[in-house]
Amino acid sequence: MIPITSFADKKVAVFGLGGSGLVTAKALVAGGADVIAWDDNPDSVANAAASDVPTRDLHDIDFATLEALILSPGVPLTHPQPHWTVVKAKAAKIEIIGDIELFCRERRAVAPGATFIAITGTNGKSTTTALIAHLFKTDGWDVQLGGNIGTAILSLEPLDSDRVYVVECSSFQIDLTPSIDPTVGVLLNITEDHLDRHGSMERYAAIKARLVLGAQTAVIGIDDDWCTTIATDLDRARKPVERISVRRPVTNGFFADRGRIFEAENATVHQVADLDGIGSLRGLHNAQNAAAAIAAARVIGVAEPMIVKGLKSFPGLAHRMEEVTRIGKVLFVNDSKATNADAAEKALASFDHIYWIAGGKAKTSGITSLAPYFPKIAKAYLIGAAAEEFAKTLEGKVPVVMAGTMEAAVKAAASDAALDAAKESVVLLSPACASYDQYRNFEKRGDHFRDLVQALNPARTTVEVK
Incomplete structure (x- = not known):
């Protein structure tokens, strides 16, 4: 841990007690600050209190008595509207900063x-x-x-x-x-x-x-x-x-x-x-x-x-053009981190014969910008809430399977790719969507894809095809 001494003997509030917020509160305590920590989630508050972080409802605090509000990055600062702690801090004219700022100040001092x-x-x-x-x-x-x-x-x-x-x-x-x-x-x-x-x-x-x-x-x-x-x-x-x-x-x-x-x-x-x-x-x-x-x-x-x-x-990172495995001539790639069309474009540009698993909670721009890459896609397997919208965009340009779920998409894509006569085919999960309609985050989505791929029985990949 990096103890933060720049607020030693000063009263500061920490709001947001998820992973980084809890560490921030502990680092300030370790550096000698008088910390008051809070979160809108009662479970996070209880977890912080169990970790010996002082907690108190910031609704009851006079922000004018504070030196600063240390805000977790997931908490809205300006849009769509400032969080209630931000409103109170601005009214009290105290600074609102995050953990990276604390690091920068400590680095300059130490x-x-x-x-x-x-x-x-x-x-x-x-x-x-x-x-x-x-x-x-x-x-x-x-x-x-x-x-x-x-x-x-x-x-x-x-x-x-x-x-x-x-x-x-x-x-x-x-x-x-x-x-x-x-x-x-x-x-x-x-x-x-x-x-x-x-x-x-x-x-x-x-x-x-x-x-x-x-x-x-x-x-x-x-x-x-x-x-x-x-x-x-x-x-x-x-x-x-x-x-x-x-x-x-x-x-x-x-x-x-x-x-x-x-x-x-x-x-x-x-x-x-x-x-x-x-x-x-x-x-x-x-x-x-x-x-x-x-x-x-x-x-x-x-x-x-x-x-x-x-x-x-360099081994690369999970969920970012991650080469999961190769079964015969078929490469399976987990690019679950591609949560928008711009990110999915990078993956589509990297391969030539693609069995594409896409869909989820769509961003406003959809996938129309990916049209130049449609000729590379042998077939698309659509999942999640965006499936119908994506199917309309792909109609007449790319064969579509309305798979609905990851399980169905992986099974169908693996079977189709195994029968393909191309020198190399790629089953690519690059959703161009957020995951929140079916998964807690893109990591869980990518983990599920990886588990399904690793469970494939290569000997049955072609036998079950109708």
Whole structure:
């Protein structure tokens, strides 16, 4: 744990006692703060109290007596409307911050020399974060991996100048981190997402930009207009920027071309790595992730041979283009993390003969943007609430099976793919939807797919086909 001493002997409120919120409360207590913690969920309050965290209903607290409100990132700050604790904190004119901000302040006070690499982007940030950590570990560094990737940042090992802290940051977390100042800030891309929580694309982009604006060195993907503008703004401010692209060469930075990653410095170009044959980094989107990870590692000083070694040994992340198994000539891929069309596009672009399992709780944009990839889809197996909507979009373009459930979809797709004469077929779960209609989260959805695939009996895959 990282004790937070910046609020020692000060009274602070912590709201939101899920995984990261409970750790935050404990870290503040460990640092000597006078903590009052609360949650709208009584079970979370009871769990915190059982962990010796002081709890009290914040409805009964005079917020003017508090130094700050420490808010969990899942709690609305501005949209669709501020949470009641936010309203009380603003009325009392106290600051509202999150656990990443506490980390940043503690780092500046205790170990300003500790390397802090922060990663954000609409898509790809978890894979990039994990890959950066893996490259540093391969080179023998003491690496701490946390943030939005699933490990609360304040649960990491105490701050030390010899450690590297690799932290994934969501827009919700950045919005609660006004003084974020990483050694290297990575911004992969910006596309429409979370507008229900941020109100507009302009505000969403401005929040994402904050991570690189405060960085000593910025690594920015320039394949969308929002990020290109942010990189230009940093140039004007004369701040170091490493550009990355998978669409075109860059003069200074890193770019991908047919699976190879090149470094350019003052227009001098040399190849750093070749991703061909690395299943965990398949596809153009993973080329962007790899280029960003390489750029961040090179800024800090990871040797090029160790980067190449690390790329080849990277295992990838569950639910993100995860190669579950191969049965005969059929590859089964779990991309349950693809909760919108933009994310599913990355997977569809990575394969050529696809038996596609899609559906769930649809995002407003649907799947019309995926039309250029429909010729790659041999058949679609639709599940969940979006099945009828998706079927209308696919009508006349892609054969459709209204599977309804994951069990039916996996069984049908495996059978059809096994009979296909193609050299290689792919049964791909890339739903382009949230999971909440049938599963608690995308992880549970991906776990179910993986379990069903692993339970397949290859000997019966073709026998049961009618």
